[in-house]
Amino acid sequence: MSMNTSVIVNHYSYRVQWSAEDGEYVGTCAELPGLSWLDESPAKTLNGIQKVAGEAVADMEANGGKIPEPYGPLFV
Template identity: 60%
Template structure:
């Protein structure tokens, strides 16, 4: 497993007064550091250790989000009235419901 393919993020933690490194595929892990670079290096090392440990114990290792294939489709349940309003809006704009919702999500 290539740990470079995981989704990392560094943000400021006002509560801790430090930068925090995070990994989307391992939401329970984090690393605090004085600089963003140190936070990124720290979370990458923690993830690498975790993946190594999981593999050694024959545990399933999360697949990186970047390596997954996506169909471009997903279902969303909404109230019937909201569905009706979206259909009306799409009709008024002369576009499909799919195109209307896709553009709203992109905004």
Template identity: 60%
Template sequence: MINHKHYAYRVVWSVEDEEFVGLCAEFPSLSYLDEDHLKALEGISNLVKDIVADMEAEGEKIPTPISEKSYSGKFQVRITPERHRMLAIEAAEQDVSLNRLISDKLA
């Protein structure tokens, strides 16, 4: 059984709606609007709780919370050979590894 409280939630202001929007990263199609940011967070959390319960009842595959996944710290990115060369030169000029340079740029 998945705990709906373990999902990645956030609340942002919507200029268009003139309200706070509660969002859940694992359920990108869901949102909850409210004038109060705490109520928007509570609203999206309750909505996800209901959706998870429905999915469980129907035997559907439920997304694993991001917080419960493990990550290796590695991922592969494809870039053009020219960009690779430019980054390698930049790393050499800074006397750091290419990995360190890219990690710093991502941060």
């Protein structure tokens, strides 16, 4: 993952919430809605979804895909 890509991923909007259905926390990324990560603690969940987002963006970059821009202050 390039430096620019890692900066982009660090500016993405992440959400971690409890999933009663799964009995774990679920993490999602607003800019990459197809991704999620389940884990036993909020911190591990956030770390996991950020790692998966970074891998997804690196794959997009390697294959010439369009990398989503961070929503930043536009996300409500």
